[in-house]
Amino acid sequence: MRDEFTSKTKELLFKRVGGRCSNPNCRKATSAPHTDINKSINVGIAAHITAAELNGPRYDPNMSSEERKSVENGIWLCQDHAKLIDCDEMRYTVEIIKEWRTISEKAALLDIEYNNQISTTETNEDKRIIKFYSQCFDRPAFQDEFVQEGSIEAFDRAIEDTITAINVGCLKDRDGNVLFQCLGKSYLFNPEWREKMDSIVDMMRAIRSRYRLAVHLGQIDVGGEYNGRQFYFFHNYEVAKWFDETRSQILFLFSEICKEAGIPKLVFPRKNKSVY
């Protein structure tokens, strides 16, 4: 007579390895939904380590019937590996099979612990990076009106420095000293934030190119010097508007990320409305 496992024992064996085959080299999923909403498909087997009946693989005559049908004597496997261990009992010894079970139970536990740990770590790491970017945006180039006068050199440099900071995570001051060190946008775990930061950098690059073109086309007048710095002013309203709108888009996207990350939104005084 076979010493079968009870359904409760089978369920326990299934759950203790996360419903996956316990062969460490397999770890295949063994359950899925059935078309009937009240059922599930199971392609796994609660296999006996020492056989359930006389003459079976690894049969142990010294074990009691109770021991033979206990959780201790079972292992959850996919159909292929349940068949495999019974084909060659010399190769697949009791020790080896029990080791598979131990490894797979550990793996199932790690799956749960590791995932939770990572998701918290990932979120915190992302927030740290976003906070850093927030510091990078905290400069006049992102706060003052474009249409007003300012320093060409400082403006162009500010945009360039911010692009570098977001790309490689290093914010420098005007003299090239490192102010803050963090991580570049490719390190963000949140794919939506990464995508938004990509767009932000693209827009900043567009601002730099458009700015140079505007100077070249005479749409921006380079004014006199003050304290050794050159000043400019737009005399083309459409161009000025484009700069303002593109920058607004950048700040809008970034504010959205800040909101999701629970980081205080950037505050822009922007007191001086268009002077044109």
Ligand SMILES: [Zn+2]
């Ligand atoms: Zn398997």
